[in-house]
Amino acid sequence: MPAIWIIPALPLAAFLIICALFLRPARARFAPLVLIVALVAALALSLAAAAGRWHDPTHAAIEQRVTWLAIAPAVATGAGGLTLEVGALLDPLSAIMLVVVSLVSLLIQIYSIGYMHGDRGYGRYFAFMSLFSFSMLGLVIASNFLELYVFWELVGLCSYLLIGYYYQTTSAANAAKKAFIVTRFGDVGFLIGIIALSYAGGTFNFIELRHVVEGNQLVPFFFGQSAFVTVVALLIFSGAVGKSAQFPLHVWLPDAMEGPTPVSALIHAATMVAAGVYLVARAFFVFQASGAALVVVACIGAFTAFLAATIAVVQSDIKRVLAYSTISQLGYMMLALGAGSVAAGIFHLTTHACFKALLFLCAGSVIHAAGTNDMWEMGGLGRTMKWTAATAAVGALALAGIWPLSGFYSKDAVLATVATSPGLEAALGVGGRDLLLGAGLVVVLLTAFYMTRMWAVTFSGPARDAKRKHAHESPWVMLFPLVVLAALAATGGLLNHAATGMAFNRFLGAHEAHAAHAAWVVWASLGLALLGIASSWAIYGGGRNRVAGIASPGALAVYHFVQHKWWMDDFYHGLVARGVLAASRIFAWVDRHVVNGFVDGAGWLTGVAGRWLRQAETGQLQLYALVLLAAAAVIGFALAYLGVSLAVVP
Amino acid sequence: MMVSHVQLSHYLVVAALLFAIGAFGALTRRNAVAVLMGVELMLNAANLNFVAFWRYVDPTRLEGQIFVLIIITVAAAEAAVGLALVLNIYRNFGTVEVDRVNTLKG
Numbered sequence: 001m002p003a004i005w006i007i008p009a010l011p012l013a014a015f016l017i018i019c020a021l022f023l024r025p026a027r028a029r030f031a032p033l034v035l036i037v038a039l040v041a042a043l044a045l046s047l048a049a050a051a052g053r054w055h056d057p058t059h060a061a062i063e064q065r066v067t068w069l070a071i072a073p074a075v076a077t078g079a080g081g082l083t084l085e086v087g088a089l090l091d092p093l094s095a096i097m098l099v100v101v102s103l104v105s106l107l108i109q110i111y112s113i114g115y116m117h118g119d120r121g122y123g124r125y126f127a128f129m130s131l132f133s134f135s136m137l138g139l140v141i142a143s144n145f146l147e148l149y150v151f152w153e154l155v156g157l158c159s160y161l162l163i164g165y166y167y168q169t170t171s172a173a174n175a176a177k178k179a180f181i182v183t184r185f186g187d188v189g190f191l192i193g194i195i196a197l198s199y200a201g202g203t204f205n206f207i208e209l210r211h212v213v214e215g216n217q218l219v220p221f222f223f224g225q226s227a228f229v230t231v232v233a234l235l236i237f238s239g240a241v242g243k244s245a246q247f248p249l250h251v252w253l254p255d256a257m258e259g260p261t262p263v264s265a266l267i268h269a270a271t272m273v274a275a276g277v278y279l280v281a282r283a284f285f286v287f288q289a290s291g292a293a294l295v296v297v298a299c300i301g302a303f304t305a306f307l308a309a310t311i312a313v314v315q316s317d318i319k320r321v322l323a324y325s326t327i328s329q330l331g332y333m334m335l336a337l338g339a340g341s342v343a344a345g346i347f348h349l350t351t352h353a354c355f356k357a358l359l360f361l362c363a364g365s366v367i368h369a370a371g372t373n374d375m376w377e378m379g380g381l382g383r384t385m386k387w388t389a390a391t392a393a394v395g396a397l398a399l400a401g402i403w404p405l406s407g408f409y410s411k412d413a414v415l416a417t418v419a420t421s422p423g424l425e426a427a428l429g430v431g432g433r434d435l436l437l438g439a440g441l442v443v444v445l446l447t448a449f450y451m452t453r454m455w456a457v458t459f460s461g462p463a464r465d466a467k468r469k470h471a472h473e474s475p476w477v478m479l480f481p482l483v484v485l486a487a488l489a490a491t492g493g494l495l496n497h498a499a500t501g502m503a504f505n506r507f508l509g510a511h512e513a514h515a516a517h518a519a520w521v522v523w524a525s526l527g528l529a530l531l532g533i534a535s536s537w538a539i540y541g542g543g544r545n546r547v548a549g550i551a552s553p554g555a556l557a558v559y560h561f562v563q564h565k566w567w568m569d570d571f572y573h574g575l576v577a578r579g580v581l582a583a584s585r586i587f588a589w590v591d592r593h594v595v596n597g598f599v600d601g602a603g604w605l606t607g608v609a610g611r612w613l614r615q616a617e618t619g620q621l622q623l624y625a626l627v628l629l630a631a632a633a634v635i636g637f638a639l640a641y642l643g644v645s646l647a648v649v650p
Numbered sequence: 651m652m653v654s655h656v657q658l659s660h661y662l663v664v665a666a667l668l669f670a671i672g673a674f675g676a677l678t679r680r681n682a683v684a685v686l687m688g689v690e691l692m693l694n695a696a697n698l699n700f701v702a703f704w705r706y707v708d709p710t711r712l713e714g715q716i717f718v719l720i721i722i723t724v725a726a727a728e729a730a731v732g733l734a735l736v737l738n739i740y741r742n743f744g745t746v747e748v749d750r751v752n753t754l755k756g
Binding site for chain 2: 613614615616617618619620621622625626629
C-alpha cells in the first residue's frame, strides 16, 4: 500500500505552485489547470484506495502514522508524558469520503474555470480552493483527533477566506466573520471534548480510543463512566453542530452564500458542512457508548431538518433556498446517525453531495446568465437554458426523493432507519420515535414543495423581466460538470440498491436490512414527495404566484414567523451580540477608569512627589554642606548613644 | 627632664576648635575662596588629631604620620582643583559669591 498522505499532498502542492507562480492576473489562467491536474491524480488515487478496501474481504482499516512530537514523562513521577502523532487512516468510511471529496471538488474546479472567468482574483480563488481541497482531504484521512482538529480548523479558515472572497462588499466580509465566530462556539466544545476523551483514554488515536471505549477502559476524571462518555460525546457533537450548521448554530450557513457560487457548492453544500456528519460517524463509538448522546443527535437533526425546510419555503434568493435545504438535509444525516446507522447517514451524505452540488452549480449557471440571485427576477429561463433547466430538474427531483433517483434511496434509508431504530424506541418510546419519523416525513413534503417552487419560479413560464429574456446558456466548461453530476445524482442510488446487494451498507459494515421492515415508509415518503410537488406546482406552476388567492390571516402569521427565520437571527442579535456589546461597554469603562486610573495615578504621584521634593534642591552649596555635616553629627551621636564603636582595635 | 604638662586632651580641644572654626567659615562665608580656606582648616584639624593620637597612644606605629602626609597631599590637590573651579566660576558668573551660584535650584 503506497503512502496515503500523497492524496491530500497533491492539492497542497497545487496550492504552493499557484501561490508561487500564478497569483498575478496575467498568469492566473494557468492556476485552475494546476489544481485540476492535482485533483485528477487525487481522484485516481482515491478510487484506487477505495477499490483496494473494497476488494479486501474484511475491509480492514489501514493505518500509517509517524510520531510528530514526543514529550517524555516527568522523571520523578513518570506522569505527564505525551506523544503526538500524524497519520493516515484508510477504512471504508474515509475511502468513501476521499472519493466524494475529490470527485466533487474536481467537477467544481472545472466549473469554476467558466464561472470565475475574468474575475480579478482568479489566481487567489484557485489558491484558496487548493488549500481547501488539501484541508478537506486531510480531515478525511486524519487518524487521530488532534490531527482531525487541525484540519477541521483549516477547512474553517478556507471557508472564511472564500465566503469573504468578495471582501470589498460589507455583507461578504460580515458573513465571513459570522461564519467564523458562530462555528467557533461549537469548536470550543469540540476541543474540550477531544482533550477530555484523550486524557481519559490515554491516546488521541481513533482505533486505539475505540478499543479503550468499547472495552470500558476509560479513566473518567469527572462524573462516572457513562455520564462522562455522554458529556464527551455531546462536546464532540457541539463541534459537528457548528460545522454542519445544525440548530442552534445554523445561522451562519445562509449568510455564507455571499461567497462565489462554486464555493457554496463545494464547501457549503457538498463537503465541509458534511464534515460534522463525518465527525459523528468517525467518533461513532463514543456516541454508541452513550445512548443518550445518540438521542440528542437524532433530536437535533430532526428539529433542524424541519426548521430549515420551513424557512426554505419562503426564501426568494435562489442560493438561500439551497442553503436552507442543505441545513435541512444535514439534519437528515444527523437523524440517521442518531438513529444508530452510520451507513444511512453517510449514504445520504454521498448522494446529497452530488445532487446538492449539482443544484448549486445550476443556480450559479442561472445567476451567471441572469445577473441576479432573486428568483422572482428570473423566470422562464428554461427556454434559453435548456441544459441547466434539465439538470436542475434532475437535481430537484433527486433532492425531493423521487424514484429512481439517488435521493429516493438515501432518504428512505434514513427514514427506514428511524422507523426501526431500537435505540430511539428504548430512549423515547414508540411515540417519541414516531414523532421523529413524522418530522422526517413532513420534511419530505416540504422539500418537494420548495424544490418545485424554486424550479418553477426560475425556469418555467414566460420571462418575467424583459432584460433577461435573452439570458444565454452557460459555456460547455460549466455544463460538463452539470451533466456529470446529474448522471451521478440520477444513478447514485445504485450504490445501495438491492441490485448491487446493498454494496454501500456492506462496505461500511452495516448488517441492517431496514428497507424490508419499513416498506410503508417508502410509500409514505414517495406519496408525500409527489403531494409536495403537485401542491407546489399548483401554486407556482408556470412561474406564477397564486399564493395571494389562498392567504388567510392565520397563514400570514405563520408566513411572517417563518419569513423571519423563526426570529432566530434577531434573537441572537438581541441576546448574544447585544449582550457582548453591553459586557464590552462595562469592560471598557473599567479599563478607562480603573486600570487607566492606576496607570495615571502612578504618573501623577511621581509628579507630585517630584514637585514637593525639588524644594530641597536650593542650589545653595553651603546648605548642602550644612545638611551633610548635621547628618554626620546625628549619625555620630546616634552611634555613640547606641554604644557602637568604630574604632579598629589592633 | 622637664615634665610636659601638655596632655592629649589639650591637642584634641585645639583640633576641635580648629574644626569648628573651619566649618563655620565654610558654611557662612560668601566668598568661595574663604569657603576653601575653611575646608583647609577642617582638614588640618583632622591632621592634628592624627598626630596627637599617634604621639600619645602608640608612638611605635606609623599610620598616624602616614595619614597626615597623605591628607596634606590630597589637600594640596584639592586646593588646586578648588581654586581652578573658583576661577571658572568667576569667568562664567562674574562673581565668586557662592550663594549667587544657584543655577541648580529645583
